[in-house]
Amino acid sequence: MCGVIGYIGKEGVAPILLNGLKRLEYRGYDSAGVATLGSDLHMKKDVGKVADIHKNINFLDVPGTLGIAHTRWATHGGVTKENAHPHTDCEEKIAVVHNGIIENFQELKRNLVSLGHKFKSQTDTEILPHLIEEIMRKGKNFHDATASALKVLEGGYAVLVLNKNERKLIAARKGSPLVLGVSDTGYFAASDIPAFLEYTKNVIYMHDYDMALISDNGLKIFNLIENREVDRKIDTIDWNIKQAEKGEFQHFMLKEVSEQVDTIQRAAQQNKEVIDQVIKELKNARGIFFVAAGSSYHACLAASYIMSKVSKLHINVVLASEFPHYEHYINDKTLVVAVSQSGETADVLEAVKSAKAKRSKIISLVNVVGSSLTRSSDMFLNINAGPEICVLSTKTYTSQLALFTLLSYALNDRYEEGRKRLNYLWNEIYQLTSATTREKIKELAEKLQDKEHIFLIGRGLQYATALEASLKIKEVSYIHAEALAGGELKHGTIALIENGTPCIVFVSEEHEKEILSNAMEIKSRGGYIIGVSSKNNEIFDFWIKVPDANSENPIVQIIPIQILAYQLAILRGLDPDRPRNLAKSVTVK
Numbered sequence: 390m391c392g393v394i395g396y397i398g399k400e401g402v403a404p405i406l407l408n409g410l411k412r413l414e415y416r417g418y419d420s421a422g423v424a425t426l427g428s429d430l431h432m433k434k435d436v437g438k439v440a441d442i443h444k445n446i447n448f449l450d451v452p453g454t455l456g457i458a459h460t461r462w463a464t465h466g467g468v469t470k471e472n473a474h475p476h477t478d479c480e481e482k483i484a485v486v487h488n489g490i491i492e493n494f495q496e497l498k499r500n501l502v503s504l505g506h507k508f509k510s511q512t513d514t515e516i517l518p519h520l521i522e523e524i525m526r527k528g529k530n531f532h533d534a535t536a537s538a539l540k541v542l543e544g545g546y547a548v549l550v551l552n553k554n555e556r557k558l559i560a561a562r563k564g565s566p567l568v569l570g571v572s573d574t575g576y577f578a579a580s581d582i583p584a585f586l587e588y589t590k591n592v593i594y595m596h597d598y599d600m601a602l603i604s605d606n607g608l609k610i611f612n613l614i615e616n617r618e619v620d621r622k623i624d625t626i627d628w629n630i631k632q633a634e635k636g637e638f639q640h641f642m643l644k645e646v647s648e649q650v651d652t653i654q655r656a657a658q659q660n661k662e663v664i665d666q667v668i669k670e671l672k673n674a675r676g677i678f679f680v681a682a683g684s685s686y687h688a689c690l691a692a693s694y695i696m697s698k699v700s701k702l703h704i705n706v707v708l709a710s711e712f713p714h715y716e717h718y719i720n721d722k723t724l725v726v727a728v729s730q731s732g733e734t735a736d737v738l739e740a741v742k743s744a745k746a747k748r749s750k751i752i753s754l755v756n757v758v759g760s761s762l763t764r765s766s767d768m769f770l771n772i773n774a775g776p777e778i779c780v781l782s783t784k785t786y787t788s789q790l791a792l793f794t795l796l797s798y799a800l801n802d803r804y805e806e807g808r809k810r811l812n813y814l815w816n817e818i819y820q821l822t823s824a825t826t827r828e829k830i831k832e833l834a835e836k837l838q839d840k841e842h843i844f845l846i847g848r849g850l851q852y853a854t855a856l857e858a859s860l861k862i863k864e865v866s867y868i869h870a871e872a873l874a875g876g877e878l879k880h881g882t883i884a885l886i887e888n889g890t891p892c893i894v895f896v897s898e899e900h901e902k903e904i905l906s907n908a909m910e911i912k913s914r915g916g917y918i919i920g921v922s923s924k925n926n927e928i929f930d931f932w933i934k935v936p937d938a939n940s941e942n943p944i945v946q947i948i949p950i951q952i953l954a955y956q957l958a959i960l961r962g963l964d965p966d967r968p969r970n971l972a973k974s975v976t977v978k
């Protein structure tokens with residue numbers, strides 16, 4: 390995943406691109422670059438973080454009111470200056486930035502090389518400027534040549550294209566996200582709204598195969614499949630720039646963890662009519678599949694336990710990337726509930742596509758309205774957590790849980806009770822995210838910071854929490870963390886417990902006895918037991934106090950571990966907002 394931003398208008402483009410790059414850096418932070426149009430094409434790029442590159446080569450020092458920029462997460466070609474975007478054609482007239490993967494690039498490259506094109510990088514992206522150049526040589530204009538070039542690409546793209554000889558910006562997408570922004574001073578195109586949110590809240594969500602041609606005279610959008618100009622409406626979003634800024638917090642991760650006091654409440658404020666329609670579909674379906682990846686998958690798993698407990702409904706929970714193996718169960722009576730913060734995860738979109746081909750109904754839970762997933766769904770629910778910038782899912786995970794909780798109670802004709810239960814969490818979450826809790830968790834982080842392995846156990850709902858907690862610790866502290874259902878421990882993994890091995894135990898009052906007996910098995914082999922529970926116990930070497938919230942346990946129990954993961958990252962000198970090798974949304978399969 391990478392981030393792209395472009396602008397054409399009356400304002401100087403350099404600060405717009407630099408601000409956009411900073412806001413998009415969560416999408417990739419290997420290298421970055423800009424290209425602007427002044428009296429000539431001006432280009433600057435290098436490897437490293439945006440701030441460091443800017444310090445060295447000054448991104449503000451480029452002229453013009455039209456330009457494109459890119460922040461990279463390497464897929465094809467190593468992290469080198471040559472592989473950083475923008476990429477150009479042989480004559481350096483066409484500049485391109487790209488997010489996605491061009492799957493047939495090798496074959497296209499071979500052909501272009503045989504025609505005499507000289508490549509400077511190992512990227513898949515570089516074939517596009519050369520292809521446009523080649524088609525223009527045969528007499529087509531910039532616009533038609535770009536459309537023709539895009540039509541032969543296989544795979545996914547969100548691209549922005551500049552031509553040194555024309556004051557135009559071309560923006561096109563297939564598979565990868567791209568949103569346009571419309572302000573009084575000009576037009577923006579970016580991978581994500583926060584990139585231009587400080588300038589405008591008016592957005593146009595581009596559809597797959599849309600190609601926008603933007604000039605000083607306005608904007609035209611063509612659809613490359615329909616082969617005609619199309620109308621896309623302008624939406625006004627209610628996000629504000631403060632939500633996309635760190636404010637007084639040192640990192641987005643901590644800010645977003647702290648925001649959960651409000652985001653849970655927002656997730657619980659749903660349109661009752663839409664909830665009723667979703668409930669009707671859940672009740673009528675013959676076979677329900679919850680499909681997601683990563684943290685969203687853990688939310689689905691927790692939801693399946695909640696739905697079994699509260700509403701006696703059976704749910705099949707499937708990892709999006711494993712969905713093809715379940716396809717033969719899918720038909721026109723099946724309901725697929727696809728869950729994704731970004732709404733752009735390739736595995737999820739692929740699963741939805743194949744379920745739709747079998748005429749299954751699709752309902753999605755998303756945080757980004759207008760994303761590819763919302764457009765592919767028959768119906769969607771907005772978890773409404775606001776922009777999540779840190780690569781780790783924190784507030785969006787608990788908002789997904791909150792919405793699932795609401796649905797579970799609504800399924801049982803107890804919608805109001807569900808809403809109230811979530812409202813009551815306000816005070817608990819306030820305490821759990823307070824400075825006092827953070828200090829206490831820091832004490833634990835200091836004890837764990839040099840450990841190589843951490844084990845986590847839970848049963849039922851708490852098992853889903855153990856999985857999500859282990860993912861949080863791994864992603865941001867790089868400590869190996871392994872989650873197990875409490876009962877599974879003795880079937881093998883207990884062999885790894887040694888003197889001092891830390892094990893986090895998630896306890897619910899309901900299943901206290903069973904999980905404490907698993908904790909005891911670890912303790913008697915020298916394990917260091919960290920209890921996450923409402924009551925202290927002599928088994929615990931360290932106790933994290935959380936309220937017993939029954940069906941809402943997954944929400945309250947994960948918060949201290951999100952904080953623990955954050956503290957571990959800080960103590961180990963790591964950047965929690967930009968964990969290595971990861972990207973915020975995984976738009977490749």
Ligand code: M6R
Nearest residue numbers: 683684685729730731734781782
């Ligand atoms: O945008 P999505 O919810 O579809 O993303 C799914 C996963 O890529 C995501 O949850 C990932 O595991 C996060 N890094 C978790 O913190």
